[in-house]
Amino acid sequence: MYIVSACLAGLRTRYDGKDCCNRGVQELVIRGNAIPLCPEQLGGLPTPREAIEISGGDGGSVLDRRARAIGKETGTDYTDNLLKGAEEVLRMASLLKIKKAILKDGSPSCGSTYIKRGRRRVRGVGITTAVLSRAGIEVVSEEDINKIRKALR
Numbered sequence: 001m002y003i004v005s006a007c008l009a010g011l012r013t014r015y016d017g018k019d020c021c022n023r024g025v026q027e028l029v030i031r032g033n034a035i036p037l038c039p040e041q042l043g044g045l046p047t048p049r050e051a052i053e054i055s056g057g058d059g060g061s062v063l064d065r066r067a068r069a070i071g072k073e074t075g076t077d078y079t080d081n082l083l084k085g086a087e088e089v090l091r092m093a094s095l096l097k098i099k100k101a102i103l104k105d106g107s108p109s110c111g112s113t114y115i116k117r118g119r120r121r122v123r124g125v126g127i128t129t130a131v132l133s134r135a136g137i138e139v140v141s142e143e144d145i146n147k148i149r150k151a152l153r
């Protein structure tokens, strides 16, 4: 069983009210092999919402209180929302004893192998990936979906 980013499963949870559906991930959900969650919604943010970036580091730096999650337009500090959302995802993983997640790359919350700053890809992970990884949950990117589907056959 996997936790997956809700937007990858086709839910319109993105900041701009759209999805980024990955058919393979959606198939996992349809077959009952994955649970879709959106940490930013679980953190209390509306959809659509302001785009957010991590300033001064990545999700791990936020956990270590060395960086913050900031709205790109208004400069609003959304760190507490993104931390709360990440903790809720971890809570669900713990409840269901889920040890693996497929999270959307590039997001300040989900970012499984990189995050974005402006249009640039920056090395590092999102806040939810940092929280799950520190709890011993394996987080991979949607790029790995074909490998995962083969393994489940």
Ligand code: SF4
Residues within 6 Å of the ligand: 005, 006, 007, 008, 013, 014, 015, 037, 038, 039, 040, 041, 104, 107, 109, 110, 111
């Ligand atoms: S926080 Fe994660 S699940 Fe929610 S829209 Fe962004 S990438 Fe998708």
